[in-house]
Amino acid sequence: MEKVKTINLNKEFGAVRAVQDVNLIINEGEILGLVGESGSGKSTLGRLILNLLEPTSGEVVFEGKPINKIPLSELRQKMQIIFQDPYSSLNPRMKIFDAIYEPLKIHKKFSKARVAELLDLVRLPQSFISRYPHELSGGERQRVVIARALALNPSFIVCDEPVSSLDVSIQAEILKLLKDLQQKLNLTYLFIAHDLAVVYNFCDRVVVMHDGRLVEENTPELLYKDPQQEYTRKLINAIPKKLYQLLA
Numbered sequence: 413m414e415k416v417k418t419i420n421l422n423k424e425f426g427a428v429r430a431v432q433d434v435n436l437i438i439n440e441g442e443i444l445g446l447v448g449e450s451g452s453g454k455s456t457l458g459r460l461i462l463n464l465l466e467p468t469s470g471e472v473v474f475e476g477k478p479i480n481k482i483p484l485s486e487l488r489q490k491m492q493i494i495f496q497d498p499y500s501s502l503n504p505r506m507k508i509f510d511a512i513y514e515p516l517k518i519h520k521k522f523s524k525a526r527v528a529e530l531l532d533l534v535r536l537p538q539s540f541i542s543r544y545p546h547e548l549s550g551g552e553r554q555r556v557v558i559a560r561a562l563a564l565n566p567s568f569i570v571c572d573e574p575v576s577s578l579d580v581s582i583q584a585e586i587l588k589l590l591k592d593l594q595q596k597l598n599l600t601y602l603f604i605a606h607d608l609a610v611v612y613n614f615c616d617r618v619v620v621m622h623d624g625r626l627v628e629e630n631t632p633e634l635l636y637k638d639p640q641q642e643y644t645r646k647l648i649n650a651i652p653k654k655l656y657q658l659l660a
């Protein structure tokens with residue numbers, strides 16, 4: 413089943429055509445990688461899909477319905493986003509309990525016991541509820557951000573470079589957690605990444621974005637082995653050699 417579909421999607425910021433004629437399908441239960449250089453339009457596309465941004469033209473369809481016909485509260489429950497920087501995604505003056513409880517309170521769903529359940533899901537100890545964000549490591553903070561995103565039981569999550577600000581060893585841990593959660597909760601992800609190395613073992617399918625356009629699409633394996641575009645080849649060559657040998 414098609415979870416998300418974009419039809420001739422365009423977004424202009426003045427003279428900048430951030431997203432150009434994007435036709436994309438994200439199937440239910442898949443992890444779709446979206447890669448491209450900085451400024452290629454990845455985050456803009458992610459925000460358009462979540463209806464956080466209005467397109468200049470074109471349409472986004474979610475579960476068969478145009479997103480502008482879906483009530484906002486329903487959208488915010490079903491679709492979530494996880495950002496790169498777990499520092500700025502959490503209010504420094506809010507304890508972990510309140511950070512995770514906030515979306516539950518707003519949507520008047522679930523009980524306070526749900527917070528404990530969510531901490532278990534992201535494998536954080538219950539004792540963390542009384543801590544503040546600065547009392548956590550970067551990886552732990554990103555787990556809290558993930559718990560918060562999962563609070564309302566969404567079915568689709570845009571992960572916008574969720575591991576880019578973390579140490580390499582912690583990156584692997586968080587990717588493993590995201591993958592486990594995706595399988596356990598039958599989630600669909602749009603997974604945005606700068607470089608191809610991160611998506612290699614993680615995504616079912618990868619689309620490459622260049623100057624606002626989708627220029628190539630394949631499984632990660634075939635994309636590495638046989639890139640069709642010069643631009644994709646450049647992205648592959650930008651991966652540190654050591655890492656590439658590990659992947660190949």
Ligand SMILES: Nc1ncnc2c1ncn2[C@@H]1O[C@H](COP(=O)(O)OP(=O)(O)OP(=O)(O)O)[C@@H](O)[C@H]1O
Pocket residue numbers: 425428429430448449450451452453454455456457606
């Ligand atoms: N709110 C905005 N106002 C004006 N221009 C914007 C806005 N948001 C994005 N842009 C422009 O749109 C283009 C695409 O930006 P976007 O943030 O989508 O790229 P990206 O692929 O996510 O980059 P990165 O990998 O650095 O996060 C850029 O030229 C950017 O400057």
Ligand SMILES: [Mg+2]
Pocket residue numbers: 454455456572
């Ligand atoms: Mg971005």
